Amino acid sequence: MPDIRVRFAPSPTGYVHVGNARTALFNWLFARHHGGAFVLRIEDTDVERSEERFETQLLEDLKWFGLDWDEGPDKGGPFAPYRQSERKEQYARYVAQLVEQGNAYYCFCSADQLEAERAEALKAGRQPKYSGRCRKLTPEEAARRGAAGEPAAVRLKIVEGAFTWKDLVHGPTSFASDVIGDPILVRSDGHPAYNYAVVIDDHLMEITHVIRGDDHISNTPRQLALYNALGWEPPEFAHLSTILGADRSRLSKRHAAASLENFREMGVLPEALRNYLALLGWSPGDGVTEIMSDQELIARFSLDHITKAAAVFDQEKLNWMNRHYMKESPPRRLAELSIPFLVGAGYVAEPVDDAALSWLERVLDAALKNLDQLSQLPAAVRLIFEYDAQSVLRGEETRHVAEDADSRAVLEAFIPKVLAAGELDYPRFREIAKSVQKETGKKGKDLFHPIRVALTGAVSGPELEKLIPIFEEGAKLNLACPVKSVAQRLREFAAAARLL
């Protein structure tokens, strides 16, 4: 049994689609499960589309996602180089061989000519495939026209027969040769075509399993033809189903969440995304387990339980999983991850010192159960950073607290006690609340609702038990957006509502 080698071969477009991310993840899990190699290869033959910064971004996205590779453009390996743009020699060598063997030929047909034939075939209801006109050219004539400077592409001769393979996901799959036109190996501008470059690279890099999207199913026979012509043993193929958006169309840029970058910006934890994506099109097979660490994922992953049907991406379920992983995450890490979001809202500024970080841990702890994603954090902690008694008085939902007699009675009893108490902690707060209850006869909601509104300016939010220490501790910190203490809030409120 040869060592298992798999690869992920994206083109650097500055955008890692979830579908590709999942393909990468499955390859990675498969490699890690078998102790094999995971190879990263950059498909950048098309010069216009590839820019250096795109590759950098691609590697960063994949690292953020949590994948690592054993061989790749940034770290080299035994089969370097790992960029297609740097493998021109290899491609040229085998084209020459193929032409020499008579398995490939030069094609001088112009794009216009091809397009016209295609349109005509379509109109006549025929299979639109290449006619094979240039097949008939003698090598001498081809050489003559080539020497005369006529641009030529190289095509592979498809031989009669059928192409079959045992797909590791779909089972036996077969295509008849007569539906396949002779595919382009090398374009007339000298760039190798995708179907040619992958085969050369996969073979040379000794890839044993090709795990990719099912949009490549119909490319497989073309590639098989190449393996045959070259006399090479093809790898195993496994084709993964498509990921669809909620509207059941293929997930694409126009969907809100479609790339790794999108998820990072949303504040989705990479481990949550990994777990969710692993479950989109695969299951551990026991019908029950859903939450799995990388170790479990790797231990349980197998090509046997991959779904054939397309899967709809469900943001709700990802959110649920993200909530789970946020709760599991070490508080300090989560606090650090939340910084960019808070900076964006102007609440904190970098660098964030240790005291502030500890305080942020408490903030996160209070806010977490209301969060699907870290991007929602600023809105959830707004009441910590932005308190304005005037707007409480004006607020549709909150103004009644300043107007209603019962509420005012509660606050008139409550506020002086708190102001007299100095710095407030929760036990002290409870004592005061209890004495206010005795004094006013109000309890439960009637008691706490006015206090909550006066203190936070909002009708809902985290428990007061958590908020009070956050206010008091936060007020001591030197933050970009200063946090008002309990006393400060109550003084402002009392003044605005003309209490006391």
Add this chain to the structure above:
RNA sequence: GGCGCUAUCGUCUAGGGGUUAGGACACCAGAUUCUCAAUCUGGGAACACGGGUUCGAUUCCCGUUAGCGCUACCA
């Protein structure tokens, strides 16, 4: 048009010739709570359709329908 792939609750899925068709997200209800949540408990919810094969099909076969992909000198 041709070729191909696919079809279990709204969604992700388990299952497989005889099951009360299982789990999760979402949804609904109750409990709890100062609020929103969170949490706990309970509930509704599926085998696309039509033919076969079979004592028996959701499961196997064929067709229909629908969705998706490919049909490029894109990857």
